[in-house]
Structures are given as structure tokens and as C-alpha cells.
Amino acid sequence: MATRQPTLAQTSAAQNPGGAVDATQPARPRRERGTRVRRRRVRAAWLFLTPMLIGLALVAGWPLARTFWFSVTDASLSSLEGANFIGFENYLVHDNGWYGILADPLWWQSVWNTLYFALVSVSLEAVLGVIVALVLNAHFRGRTLVRAAMLIPWAIPTVVSAKIWAWMLNDQFGIINHLLMTLGLIDAPLSWTADASLSMWAVIMVDVWKATPFVALLVLAALQMLPSDCYEAAKVDGIHPLRVFFRVTLPLITPALLVAVIFRALDALRVFDVIYVLTSNAASTMTMSIYARQQLVEFQDVGYGSAASTLLFMIIALVTVVYLYLGRRQLGGGS
Amino acid sequence: MTLRRLKGIALTIGFWLLVAVLVLYAIFPFYYAIVTSLKPSSQLFEVSYWVDSLDFSNYVTVLSQPTFLAAIRNSVIVALSVVLIALLLGLTAAWALGRVRFRGRTTVMMIVLGVSMFPQVAVLSGLFEVIRTLDLYNSPGGLILSYTIFTLPFTVWILTTFMRQLPDELEEAAIVDGASPWVTLTKVFMPLLWPAMATTGLLAFIAAWNEFLFALTFTLTDSQRTVPVAIALISGGSQYELPWGPIMAASVIVTVPLVVLVVIFQRRIVSGLTAGAVKG
Amino acid sequence: MAGLTLERVNKRFGSTQVIDDVSMQIDDGEFIVFVGPSGCGKSTLLRLIAGLESITHGDLMIDDQRVNNLTPPERGIGMVFQSYALYPHMSVYDNIAFGLKLAKQEKQTVDERARHTAKLLQLDGLLERLPKALSGGQRQRVAIGRAMAREPKILLFDEPLSNLDAALRVQTRNEIARLHERLGSTMIYVTHDQVEAMTLADRIVVLNAGHVEQIGTPRELYERPASRFVAGFIGSPKMNFIAVAAEADAEHGCRVEIPAVGQRTLPLAFSAGSGSANEATLGVRPEHLIPTPSEHGEGLEIVNVEYLGSEAYLYLERDDGELLVCRSQAPSPFRRGQRVTLDFDPLHAHLFDCDGRAVPPYERHAAPAAAQGAAS
Amino acid sequence: MAGLTLERVNKRFGSTQVIDDVSMQIDDGEFIVFVGPSGCGKSTLLRLIAGLESITHGDLMIDDQRVNNLTPPERGIGMVFQSYALYPHMSVYDNIAFGLKLAKQEKQTVDERARHTAKLLQLDGLLERLPKALSGGQRQRVAIGRAMAREPKILLFDEPLSNLDAALRVQTRNEIARLHERLGSTMIYVTHDQVEAMTLADRIVVLNAGHVEQIGTPRELYERPASRFVAGFIGSPKMNFIAVAAEADAEHGCRVEIPAVGQRTLPLAFSAGSGSANEATLGVRPEHLIPTPSEHGEGLEIVNVEYLGSEAYLYLERDDGELLVCRSQAPSPFRRGQRVTLDFDPLHAHLFDCDGRAVPPYERHAAPAAAQGAAS
Amino acid sequence: ADLTISCGAVGAELKLCKEGVARWEAQSGHSVEVVSTPNSATERLSLYQQILNARSGDIDVFQIDVVWPGMLAPHLVDLNEYLPKGTTDDFFDAIVDNNTVDGRLVAMPWFTDAGVLYYRKDLLEKYGLAVPTTWEQLTAAARTVQTGERQAGHKDFWGFVFQGRAYEGLTVDALEWIASYPGGGTIVDDAGDITVDNPQAIKALTLAASWIGDISPKGVLNYTEEESRGVFQSGNALFMRNWPYAWDLVQSEQSDIRDKVGVVALPAGGADGHSAAVLGGWNLAVSRYSEHPQMAADLVAFLTSPAEQKRRAIEGSYNPTLPALYKDKEVLAAVPFFGTLYTTFTSAIPRPAAVTGDKYPRVSNAFFNTVHEVLSGKVGAAQGLASLQSELERIKRRRW
Numbered sequence A: 001m002a003t004r005q006p007t008l009a010q011t012s013a014a015q016n017p018g019g020a021v022d023a024t025q026p027a028r029p030r031r032e033r034g035t036r037v038r039r040r041r042v043r044a045a046w047l048f049l050t051p052m053l054i055g056l057a058l059v060a061g062w063p064l065a066r067t068f069w070f071s072v073t074d075a076s077l078s079s080l081e082g083a084n085f086i087g088f089e090n091y092l093v094h095d096n097g098w099y100g101i102l103a104d105p106l107w108w109q110s111v112w113n114t115l116y117f118a119l120v121s122v123s124l125e126a127v128l129g130v131i132v133a134l135v136l137n138a139h140f141r142g143r144t145l146v147r148a149a150m151l152i153p154w155a156i157p158t159v160v161s162a163k164i165w166a167w168m169l170n171d172q173f174g175i176i177n178h179l180l181m182t183l184g185l186i187d188a189p190l191s192w193t194a195d196a197s198l199s200m201w202a203v204i205m206v207d208v209w210k211a212t213p214f215v216a217l218l219v220l221a222a223l224q225m226l227p228s229d230c231y232e233a234a235k236v237d238g239i240h241p242l243r244v245f246f247r248v249t250l251p252l253i254t255p256a257l258l259v260a261v262i263f264r265a266l267d268a269l270r271v272f273d274v275i276y277v278l279t280s281n282a283a284s285t286m287t288m289s290i291y292a293r294q295q296l297v298e299f300q301d302v303g304y305g306s307a308a309s310t311l312l313f314m315i316i317a318l319v320t321v322v323y324l325y326l327g328r329r330q331l332g333g334g335s
Numbered sequence B: 001m002t003l004r005r006l007k008g009i010a011l012t013i014g015f016w017l018l019v020a021v022l023v024l025y026a027i028f029p030f031y032y033a034i035v036t037s038l039k040p041s042s043q044l045f046e047v048s049y050w051v052d053s054l055d056f057s058n059y060v061t062v063l064s065q066p067t068f069l070a071a072i073r074n075s076v077i078v079a080l081s082v083v084l085i086a087l088l089l090g091l092t093a094a095w096a097l098g099r100v101r102f103r104g105r106t107t108v109m110m111i112v113l114g115v116s117m118f119p120q121v122a123v124l125s126g127l128f129e130v131i132r133t134l135d136l137y138n139s140p141g142g143l144i145l146s147y148t149i150f151t152l153p154f155t156v157w158i159l160t161t162f163m164r165q166l167p168d169e170l171e172e173a174a175i176v177d178g179a180s181p182w183v184t185l186t187k188v189f190m191p192l193l194w195p196a197m198a199t200t201g202l203l204a205f206i207a208a209w210n211e212f213l214f215a216l217t218f219t220l221t222d223s224q225r226t227v228p229v230a231i232a233l234i235s236g237g238s239q240y241e242l243p244w245g246p247i248m249a250a251s252v253i254v255t256v257p258l259v260v261l262v263v264i265f266q267r268r269i270v271s272g273l274t275a276g277a278v279k280g
Numbered sequence C, D: 001m002a003g004l005t006l007e008r009v010n011k012r013f014g015s016t017q018v019i020d021d022v023s024m025q026i027d028d029g030e031f032i033v034f035v036g037p038s039g040c041g042k043s044t045l046l047r048l049i050a051g052l053e054s055i056t057h058g059d060l061m062i063d064d065q066r067v068n069n070l071t072p073p074e075r076g077i078g079m080v081f082q083s084y085a086l087y088p089h090m091s092v093y094d095n096i097a098f099g100l101k102l103a104k105q106e107k108q109t110v111d112e113r114a115r116h117t118a119k120l121l122q123l124d125g126l127l128e129r130l131p132k133a134l135s136g137g138q139r140q141r142v143a144i145g146r147a148m149a150r151e152p153k154i155l156l157f158d159e160p161l162s163n164l165d166a167a168l169r170v171q172t173r174n175e176i177a178r179l180h181e182r183l184g185s186t187m188i189y190v191t192h193d194q195v196e197a198m199t200l201a202d203r204i205v206v207l208n209a210g211h212v213e214q215i216g217t218p219r220e221l222y223e224r225p226a227s228r229f230v231a232g233f234i235g236s237p238k239m240n241f242i243a244v245a246a247e248a249d250a251e252h253g254c255r256v257e258i259p260a261v262g263q264r265t266l267p268l269a270f271s272a273g274s275g276s277a278n279e280a281t282l283g284v285r286p287e288h289l290i291p292t293p294s295e296h297g298e299g300l301e302i303v304n305v306e307y308l309g310s311e312a313y314l315y316l317e318r319d320d321g322e323l324l325v326c327r328s329q330a331p332s333p334f335r336r337g338q339r340v341t342l343d344f345d346p347l348h349a350h351l352f353d354c355d356g357r358a359v360p361p362y363e364r365h366a367a368p369a370a371a372q373g374a375a376s
Numbered sequence E: 001a002d003l004t005i006s007c008g009a010v011g012a013e014l015k016l017c018k019e020g021v022a023r024w025e026a027q028s029g030h031s032v033e034v035v036s037t038p039n040s041a042t043e044r045l046s047l048y049q050q051i052l053n054a055r056s057g058d059i060d061v062f063q064i065d066v067v068w069p070g071m072l073a074p075h076l077v078d079l080n081e082y083l084p085k086g087t088t089d090d091f092f093d094a095i096v097d098n099n100t101v102d103g104r105l106v107a108m109p110w111f112t113d114a115g116v117l118y119y120r121k122d123l124l125e126k127y128g129l130a131v132p133t134t135w136e137q138l139t140a141a142a143r144t145v146q147t148g149e150r151q152a153g154h155k156d157f158w159g160f161v162f163q164g165r166a167y168e169g170l171t172v173d174a175l176e177w178i179a180s181y182p183g184g185g186t187i188v189d190d191a192g193d194i195t196v197d198n199p200q201a202i203k204a205l206t207l208a209a210s211w212i213g214d215i216s217p218k219g220v221l222n223y224t225e226e227e228s229r230g231v232f233q234s235g236n237a238l239f240m241r242n243w244p245y246a247w248d249l250v251q252s253e254q255s256d257i258r259d260k261v262g263v264v265a266l267p268a269g270g271a272d273g274h275s276a277a278v279l280g281g282w283n284l285a286v287s288r289y290s291e292h293p294q295m296a297a298d299l300v301a302f303l304t305s306p307a308e309q310k311r312r313a314i315e316g317s318y319n320p321t322l323p324a325l326y327k328d329k330e331v332l333a334a335v336p337f338f339g340t341l342y343t344t345f346t347s348a349i350p351r352p353a354a355v356t357g358d359k360y361p362r363v364s365n366a367f368f369n370t371v372h373e374v375l376s377g378k379v380g381a382a383q384g385l386a387s388l389q390s391e392l393e394r395i396k397r398r399r400w
């Protein structure tokens, strides 16, 4: 059942409430759409959606609209009211050379950093998350405790955990260097957060540590909802557990995994606090969010910062659409 | 037979090794925080792997601040309300999005997702205005409202995913029994969605519990602050001094309830809830 | 109480026509059974009636009111699902009582009815169990109980007994029959169990690939199947079919030339159809084949004798490899490997034209007309 | 190929004894059918053999090797599940091909076998569909195909045909029989379909509440049931039971006093049991009851006539409200409301003592011994 | 409460503020709520901006950094209108000037701050070295001691630690280096012209870059005040550039180096240079959206009064903004180096915040990023400053 609804591929294979629809033929005859039973259900659906939509409109609608607006003005924090419409000057303008975000090498660096960070950390989180979920799904003594232990990283406030890591990664009195040196793996302390070649990996390590439980928890829930008799069938057929995992378990948890990954990806693409606390705003780890925040908060340039936010939004949207498209393709190809 | 047993033992050892490595990676920083929190401030800058002194002064410092206890109370109120609201709105929305086909469904899903695509700083000032307009500034209400911006999207999406996996026949049986969508949702689906609800609830709770930026911006007085802000504002001796000991102690204090919560909730993440519903 | 009318009902899944112009009239209080091969659309048709699928085209009327747009409870319908569809988190008792509670019945009535239903289905000892701790048959009974409890106007069953053992099946079948008698409600029942269909039905609807092949009483279907499909479908073991050359015979009906048997005259009004003029299929039920031991090795070989306790089936292999089945008493006087010659009673023979339609009985007055029809 | 031995096998779920000291010996290549009422533990016993549940107590041997601790594939077992257990995300083809563990270069063999199996089960047109888009029967066939494809040593079936229509059922049944003949593998088959059990089985195992009631060939079970339970369970419609007073008769076996019929002598070696000395139950199968129309309103009333096409069942109501079933030809010469007197052939009568055990046939030499035993 | 004040985020600072407020409450009869704000200056600033932009009167009195008056001026009242004439006469002129934007006094100086050099008396003695007065001397002394200590088995020992992370602290540190050289300038001069690309600045940064990996750990590139103090206080460094706040801590009971530490003014840039400490410190301002501006101004006046500042100096070693207090006996008894470093505090140079106004954060950011790159060796000082110059021109495009 799981695969008939490639979750992310909303447009096609969604399931009919009444139970049955041909996956290859989403289009239905006109007449059917109008029947009262369906209309009633659709009305209930909208009714159910309304509170959520109102909530979102309230918390997101106005703020986002404002961000869009400011991105085409020269607003600054100290003079929001006196903002002037300046078109797309914040994005790109030619005035004795190119100016604007799109002409800022730092922006492009931050875009690259962000994508790199998101790709690496989310991939690691997905793989580790599935492994952790599988471990947590096994029956063994002390499972409760291990489960709780695995969730601790997620439970510690980011502000705090980033500081704990900063503390542990400190080049002079950090325990990591101490440990590595005691073990003889390195002979001089590494400056994890300052060294441009290491800092990105330090950040990734912390992010993976922090967010793996999120993926693991979702995958675990999906694992728990799998039909157990399929596994009995596979057991009787003597299929190697690895094969069962790749051919049965993985396809069946894919919807949940895809959702977990997309939310992780959205978070990773907007990554801010971990990096901010850990390495501040050095160019080697500057991400789009940090860039936008710097413009908005530190430089008070609301117009420019909003433009950066808007670009960030568009890049994330692009990535998401590509991801959803690939996710659907992959699911479609699997059947 | 002996080869079998050997293989079995090897597998067991491998499994426990994996568990050990994962657990170590997961809890070491927390463990280190505990170790640090139990050190007097003078020994802060020395590396030690074990708890070699039991100095509870940091805990005393933290707990003797009435504001910290108030912060814990606020956090609990806010996080619980956020979870309740997110699950309520999320469940209803998930039913609509997961089990009814209607035009605009994809759009709604994308809008929900789109909300998660803006950096938090970008919505900060607009949200601030909304909250002031609604007169929710410096009150838990403002936080509860603003937290829905990041808890709702993933709650909706996750619940939608799980909602879809429930057998159609169940809903049909409920329809024939004369259940309205609301009854179907609450009486039939909700009990079956416990694993998903426990999971999302937990994730939402923790997300709300740990949120910093909004909490900092939308509250002002100590009596309204939440835990992360309270921790961030824990006093050191002066402007530049970071009070590591108390911060670690506070982190440990606020993390423990979450661990307890996880232990409680995870019992809901149990398998086989839909077993016995249908033949195939 | 409710009568039911289907008028040219169609159902399409995407581009697949699953139900194709089905019309029928079901009287108030009738017990209708849908039969047909697997995948022919029985469940789908039932779901259309229940209101779980929307009708692509056509009208469904209950008591002369068009109900295409009503919800199942508004239609006054109860249903037993082929796949149980029990609420897995509710005890047996709650599963049965759920619908009653929703109907805002009084607590005591709910309790009484639920317990009564459970008792009827021998579920009294299991009331507190969850579905997952029940055997297949027990689950099926809970599903029946759930639909019965509300005593709806129209009760729909989708193969409700398919997981019960023989004894319980007979018993539950009788229970359903008695329930039908007591409630007098219209019931529509999907099954592929011949015995269930024949014994329960007031009328049987034979479906084939989404359309109705024949509607009639069990006896009509068994004795006067309208098509080769129905003839082959109703009756177990199924009717034997033999390709024959037929020829109209103005006086007695028609003559058929049966390979390896010879010529026989049948009282049927055969008229050459559109295809090859005299190609036809002779149908004889296993109980109407009369085997005689042959002395000299002629006739057909018995390749298998199936013992059923009260009777036995002989399987005879024809030259072309096809099997003929012959019903005999048990223990059978025949044994495997023996050779027998066959004959049959022409009165019980069926003939189907090349389109599979049954040839009507020959009536002295009708005969010329039929002959004329064939000539024109 | 593999023989199978169960030695005092027990299974407990918590405190519920589900399988109770079951022992049996299954020969290599035998076709064994488990029958029994719903919830008696058939599926559980099958799962114990498959290795899906662990045996609480007792030994399971395959080819004289104790396999209690082996995994299902190590036991060389294939299984068709009552609940299909199809992989929901795989097409029909993949479901069938998935279990075929063949070396990589033999991809073609996998493909061939999968396609062949699909063809056997008439699934060729559906190879690309997902289980979700199949009808109940189609799903069941895929499940059979999946287990068949691997041609394992021991094949286990848990009610594999319960969702097929009659025609396909007969056909698949024959398919399974032929498969059994061709592979020669041991097969264990759970069903509650009498016809399947009788026609397929080399031997039938009748289970009741977790223990074995009788093991024997279909004919043994039908003609010489060891207990009242088996007698009532095997045969449909089920055997008629009448409480009688019995008395040993040294010369002819025993005498029974039948209410409303009178005294009859049966060739059975009755000896008074431990309870009330001469309480016994007379069992007569529906086909051995001989109804005669009564002229003067005596005898029993026919309350129902069930028409089945090839035969009919008469239901007669006794004074105590119980029904007797009588098999008659179709169309039946009797009609509802008519009164008939009954008789039966003593040679086909069964007698069960107050513990439900069958009374053995009377043999001239054994009789005095039995009489002495009763006297002592 | 009648008023809300944000003053200080942390411990002693907050405590002192609360005590001061309590006194005013007792004296005036009004009630005041003290709210705590983030420790980090940037976060605090953005919180303020948020509140002010919403025209919210939630906070009446703000504690603002010396570099903020330019930015926040539009939202703050002109205290001249509410306070009696001559109130500012007794204060350091430099700070009053700093707080006067377009002729409006937007904040009252509360306490000041300036960078100082901490050193290990014991070690300098051990190696027979004098307290350095120039950066070059510091470099040499550090090298000597570091080599010696390491040979003695003190593997983790370093010569000099400072604040090298790419943040405002680095701007301060680097400005101190540059400004200490004659003609090094202050990035942007009072007229608004960009002066950063000059030979002296290049010299200063080249020297600083040479420290990294030599006398300063590589990790210093990610140090803030606390990390440097961590290294210094654990006995692993000879010199440390830090604010006066560290004094209390390194001299605390549990400190490893208690009584082994001395504090002097920062070294000068070369023989002809002069010690330059960058001005830090905080001021009190009144929100324009306050419902009781007069009452708030009174509170500000009270908190910045000599009596209050003296109390703070004694109890928390906060540098007063009133020259008179640096001669006060009781104050000097509590914090001895207030006397010796008086000139350091009075002549502390401000960052170019007033002149660059809104753009100051950008300027500072560009500056510390360049310095960070130079320090980490990615570019040479000359090349770095040259591109900084053009970067600053770019920022100046829409005028300061």
C-alpha cells in the first residue's frame, strides 16, 4: 500500500478516499467530481484545512509578504518607514561596476557553502538515521534506554549544544584534541573551528550529531507501521536480510524517509545557529542564512537582507522542486 | 552447528559494538556537559574524562534563580500547547491532505512546505508586528502562535504520510458505520496513528522547547522567558565572561525532562497497531 | 424496508471499464447473490451500491429515490468487507458496538444488541480481545457482527464466509438466512461458494467481466442457463462441454453429431447462428452423464477418481486431452484406469450456439418460427 | 524430499495452550490436509512447522533431523499465507520472482520460472500490477505463485483458495494436485473446504481445540470416524445425531431405541461406558436417511428444502426443535411443509458412546470379549 | 511598572544595575522593571532594533554600546531636552561627543572600557625580561619565554593570546594595533575619508600575522574574550589582550595564576608610536516611544550620577565615565590600575562608528574579515588592505 502513494509526488498517484483509483490514470470523468458524496468529503477536507491555513497565514503570510516587499526597497532597520522602492537594485544593479547580491562573491561563496553543507550533512543524516532506526527497532534488552540516549542530541537546545561542541572542539582545552592526541592520531592540536579546511567538517559533524535523531525517529515510526506478515513471507523464502532490507524495507519506508529528508534539507539549507555559534561568520563557513542575517541584523540593511532572504527562499524552493521531482521519479521507477 | 553459533556470536558482538559506538557518539557531548557542570569554575579549562569532583554549586546557582524555574514553567506551557495545537491542526489537515482527493491539494502541501523555506530572521520583524497587533507580545501566547510556523509544516507532512498508509477499508467500514470524518479521524485513525503522533509530538515538543530566536525576540521580562533564553541569559561575572558551569548545569537540568519524555512517549511508538485490521 | 434499482450503472477506473451497463431490479426483502469469476467486478458493484465508490454513469435508486449522492448510512446500508476491515485498536465488543454508538442509541440498547449479536456469532467468549488475537474465522465473524448489529435496511456481504470452516459456514449461513427471514431486510451477498449461492439466494446475479450474464432463481440458473458462461459457472463440478455439429430438426428440435458417441436428437430449437453454420457446444452436467463399463477397451479412460464421502467424481480423458467429469455414487464402482463408454439423457442436455447463447427448448409451435428466422 | 515427524509438540501463547501434545508422522511426498473448526490451531501448527513460531515443547523432525532451531529456509520450506502477505510495493512479477534465489547468471531461469508460474495461475495479464490493484482472488493467486515458484521440499498452504471462485478453485486445486504429483514434495495444507480436503489429501488430520482428533485417509474419516467430533466435522451437510438408548446385543452387535422411530439393531460392538449406562448417540449421514411421504400426518415436517442443482437437502424438524438433514435428488420430490417418516440403513449407521468415541464394528469373535469387559 | 529598563545581561553587571534602580525607586517612588537582554552585543542590538522599529514602548531605558548611538539615534530622545543644562560637563568629553548625534545627546555615558595588556609577572621575572612597551618587544619577549617554557616541558605554552575571531572584537584588537603606529589611522577619519590603506597599517598587520602559529596558537583565529582568558588563566600564555573585566577573574581565589599577573597599557607601534586602546563601554538612552520620557531621563541621570558610578567602580570595577572618580581614594583602593592606566581610559580612541553611522557594521565587518584573512595567511597585509580600501569605497557608495 505504501508505494501507491509516493508521498511527495502529490500530483499523480494519490489515493482516493473511497479507496481506489488507477495510479496511471489520475484524470477522472467530469461527472464524477460533482457527486454530492465527494463534494461533502471535499468540503470536510477544506473545513479541516481551514484552521491550519489561517494559522499559517497569520504567522507566515504577513511576515513573508513584508520580506518580499522590503527586498525591492532600500529599507534599513533604523528607517523602515521611509523605505523607497528601488526595483531590483538590491539584487543586481549596474552603477560603475556591478553591485547587488548577485554580484557579491561572498554571496556565491555562501550559496556554495550552503549547498555543500546541506548535501553532505543530510546524506550522512539519512544513512545514519536509518541505521539508528534499525538498531532501535531491534528487540534487545535496554532498548528503552538506548532509544532515550539516541534522542539526547536532539533534545539539547541548539544554542547549548553548539556551545558544548565549541567547548569540546576548542583547540587548547577541548577534549577532542586531547583525546586524539592521547590516542596518538594527531601530534599537534587541530583548530577545528578556526581552520578553514576543518571548520566545515566540524560543523557537519555537529549537525549530523544533532539531527540524526530526527531522521531516526521518523524512520523508526515508519518501521513500526510496516506489515509484519511480509517479513514472515521473506523469512520463509529465506531471503537474505540485506536483500530484504533493500528490496522490502527501504521501499516501504521511503515515503517517511523522503519526508524526513526534505525537512532536514530545508533546515540544512537555512542552517544558522550551529554555524553561527561554532565558527561565527568566517567566509569559509558562511551560509545563505548567515549572510542574510548579517545584512539584516548586523548591517541593518533590511532591503538588502530581505533580498538575500528572498533569494535564499527561491534557491530552497528550486532545490525542493528538483528533489520532489527526483523523489517521484525514483518511486515511479521502482514499481 | 558450531560455525552457526560462531556466526551468531559474531553477529551479536557486532550488533552491540554498533550500539555502543552510536550511543557513545550520541551521548558523549551530553556526558561531557554533565562532567563540566560538576566542576568548580577554576578547573573548567582542564580536560578531564571522568567526574572527578562532585561540585553541585553550579546546580545550586541555577536552581536558586526563581527566574529559571519560571522559565521551565513557561517552556512547559509553550511546548505542550504547541504540541497540542500542532497535532490537532496537523491531524485534521493530514486527513484532508492524505485521504481526500481535491483540487488544490498539491498547492496546499507546497504552501505548507514553503513556509519552511524562509530563514527565521527574515520573518522576524513581520512576525513581531503581527504579535504586537494581536497583543501577544511578551506572553506565552505569542510564542505558541509563532512556533506553529515551524512545527506545523513538518507535523502536517509527516502525519499525512502516515495517514496514507492506513488501510482504506478501515475508513470505508467507518463510513458504512455512519461515522463522520471527524469521528473517523478521532475514533478510528487517531489510535492507529500513535506511533506517528508520538513521534511528531516529540519532535514538535523538542523543537518548541529548544527554540531560541523567537523566544528571545517575543518575550521581554524574566517571568515570560523560556528555558533556552534563560540559559543564554544566565549570569556570568561580567559582560565577557561565559558562565560555563551554570550553563552546562542548566542544560543538563532542561535536557533531563526531555529524556524522561522520550522514555514515556516511545512506549507509544510500538509496532503492529494495525495488525488484525485486514487480510492483505 | 427497501427495494433497489440499478439503471445502466457504469464504473470506470481510469480507462478500465469495470462495471458495464448493469441494470437490475431488486425487490424489497429479496436475498440477492452476486457470483462471477474472480475480478469480474462483484466487489466493485457492491461498493457502488454501498456508496463507497461513486457511480461513473447511471442511476441507483433505493425505494425509488435516486441515491447516487447519498452517503452509506443515509442509504441505510450495512456492509461486511471481504478483508474484514476491523478496527484493530478496538475490542470485539467495541467493534460491534461502534456503529450502534454512532447512531446515538441508548447505552443499554447498544449493550444488549452488541451482546446479542456476539452471541449469535459465538463470539461471547472473545468480547474483550483485540482483532489481532483472533483467528481468521473469528475475525470474519466479528466483521459480520458489526454489520448485523445495526440491522440496516440493506445488508451487503462481500464473501463473508470465505474463512469459516465447513460446520461454522453452514451454521453462519443458516444464521444469515434466519436473520434475513427475521429482519426481512434486503440482502446482497457476494460469494464464490456455489452452495452458499444456491441455498441462500432468492435470485442469483451472474456477473462476467463487468456485465450481467443472467439473473434468475438458483433453479433457473442451474436448469436453464442463458449462456455457456453461466452453465459453466454454476454447478460444481462444472458442466461438461463438447464441441458438436448441430443441425435443426423440424420435428424433434435438433440433431447433434457428437464425436466418439454418435448422433443424438435434442428437444432444442437450434438455429444456425452467424458463424460457421452448425458449430455448437453441447453441455451436460456431471450427474447426467451415464458411464457404463466397457468390455473391450473402447470408450474413455478414467484418469482420476475423486472421493468425497457421499459421492465421487470420475475424470475421463478425451482424445483431445480434455477432461469430462462424471458424478457417481460413493464409494464408486469405478476405479482409475478403467475404460467406460458414456451416454446422457437428452432431456438434460444443453446446447449453446457459437456465440455461447443457450438454445431455447423446442416447442412444437415455436419451431417453424425459429426455422424461418434461421432461413431469413 | 522430506518426511516430517511431530513429537508431542506444544505451543502456548502466554497461558493459553493453543497446540496440545500433537504427534504425527508425515511421510515423504505425502499430501496432508489439516482441518478443524476455526480457531482450533491449524494456522498455528502450520507456523510451528514453518519455523515462524517457536515450539514451546516437543520435537519437530524433518528427515529425522531435529529442526526446532532451524530457520524456515534451512528447513526447506515454502509457505502460502492466509493473509496473502504480498509485498505491497512490488509488482506481481517481482513478488513471484523475489523469492527465487538463483545464481546471478541464471537470470533467465528466474524469469522463465516466474513467468511460467504466473501463467499456471492465470496471472500473465497482471504481471505489472501492484497488489493493491488486484481483486482478492488475484492477490491470493499471486501468493500461491510466490511459494510455488521456488519448488521447496515442503510446501505449506494456509487456506490458499479461500478467496477464489468455484471454477478457479477447482482449477487451482487440480493445479496443486498436479504440482504435488510433479514435484513429489511433501505438502501440508490447511483448509476448511470439505471438497478440497477430501479430494487433495492423502491423509487428513482433524484438529480440535489444539489436539489431534483423528488422522486418516479421507475415506477412513468419512466412513469410520473415530469420534463424534470427526463424524460431525467431516461431511457436508453434517451427520445427523440422535440421542438414543443403546444396549449390547451379544448376537447382532447392539440394539438402540430411537425416539419416534423405534428399535433398531446395529452391527456395532457397543459396551456401556462409564456414565449413564446406555446413553449413546446415533449418527446417520444425510444420504443414508431414507424419507418416505407419510399419508396420515405422522412423522416429521419438512421445514426447508435447499436446492443445489444436482441435489437437494431436506431439513426435518424434530419434536425437540433440532433439525435433521436428508440428502435427496434434485429436483426433490418433496416440498416444504410435507410430512415424512424416516428410516435408515443400519449398515451405514454410527454410534458414539457418552464420551463421544465411536463404537467399533461388531465382530463375531470379539463380541464375547466386549460383553465380558462390560460385565466386569 | 512605570518604567522598564534594559541594563546589562549578566551577573555582577545586572546585580549592580538592579541595586541602582532600587535606590532610584526608593527615592522617586516609581517602580521600574529590569529586563535582561542577550549577552552578545549583536543579539542585543537586533533585539533593540526589533522593539524600536515596532515603535514599541516596551523598554524605556536602553543600555547601548558606544558604537550604537549613530544607528539608534532616530529612535532615541534628545536628553538635552529633559536634563538640566550642564549635566554632561563632568563627563569624559570623548564619550559625550560620541553620544551626540547631529547635536542631539542621545545617550548618557555610563561606564567605559578600554583594552589592556595582561602579562605574567612571574615568567617575565624568570626570564629577566621587562614589561614590553612596543609590539616588537612583546613579540620578542613572547618568543623567548615560549621557547623556554616549551623546552621546560610546558608543551601547550603560547606567547600571546588575543581576540582573533572574525567579529567585532577583532576590529577592536586590530584597530589598536594599527592606531598604535604613528599615522596608522582609525580606518575612517573624522571627515569620513577612508584611510586604512597606509604603510603603517600594513606594518602593523604584517607583524600581527607573523604571530599566528608562532607566538599565538592558530586557534586564536576563533577566540573571543573568554577563550583567550581560558588559555591565559590556565597558565598557558604569557600575554593576553583583554578588557579590564578579566582582572577580577584571574585574581580570583581559584585562579591558577593568582597574584602572578600584571596589567599595563597596550604596547605602542614601534619606538615612535603610542599605546592605543579602543574605547568600549556602555551608555544609557531613552526610547522615543517611552510613555514617560521625563521619568526615564531622571532615572538615567540618577544612574549616571557620580555617587552611583562610584559605587559601581568599587563593587564591580566598572570604569567610571567621570574623570573625578579616577582620583577617588576609595575607588583606587579597590582597583589599583585605574590610577596607572588613567590616560589609557581617557585617551581611548573611538571606533569610526559615529562618522560611518548606519554603515559602521559593514565597515567593521569588512575590516575584521580582511584582518582575519591576513592573520590566517590567505592574503598579504598590503594586498588585503588595498582590497579593503576599495571595498570600503564601495560601501561608501551611498554615503555614510
Ligand SMILES: Nc1ncnc2c1ncn2[C@@H]1O[C@H](COP(=O)(O)OP(=O)(O)OP(=O)(O)O)[C@@H](O)[C@H]1O
Residues within 6 Å of the ligand: A019, A020, A021, A022, A023, C013, C016, C018, C036, C037, C038, C039, C040, C041, C042, C043, C044, C045, C082, C192, D132, D133, D134, D135, D136, D137, D138, D163, D165
Ligand atoms: N483501485 C483499482 N484500480 C484499478 N483497477 C481496480 C481497482 N480495484 C479493482 N480493480 C479491478 O477491477 C476489477 C474488479 O475488481 P473486484 O474487486 O470488483 O473483483 P471481484 O469480482 O470482487 O473479485 P474477487 O472475487 O477476486 O474478490 C479487477 O480486475 C480489479 O483488478
Ligand SMILES: Nc1ncnc2c1ncn2[C@@H]1O[C@H](COP(=O)(O)OP(=O)(O)OP(=O)(O)O)[C@@H](O)[C@H]1O
Residues within 6 Å of the ligand: C132, C133, C134, C135, C136, C137, C138, C163, C165, D013, D016, D018, D036, D037, D038, D039, D040, D041, D042, D043, D044, D045, D082, D192
Ligand atoms: N498471537 C496470539 N496470541 C494469543 N492467542 C493467539 C495468537 N495467535 C492465535 N491465537 C489464538 O490461538 C488459537 C488458534 O489460532 P489459529 O490462527 O491457529 O486458528 P486457525 O485454526 O487457523 O483458525 P482459522 O480457521 O479461523 O484461521 C485461536 O484461538 C487464536 O485466538
Ligand SMILES: [Mg+2]
Residues within 6 Å of the ligand: C042, C043, C044, C082, C158, D135, D136, D137
Ligand atoms: Mg471481491
Ligand SMILES: [Mg+2]
Residues within 6 Å of the ligand: C135, C136, C137, D042, D043, D044, D082, D158
Ligand atoms: Mg488460520
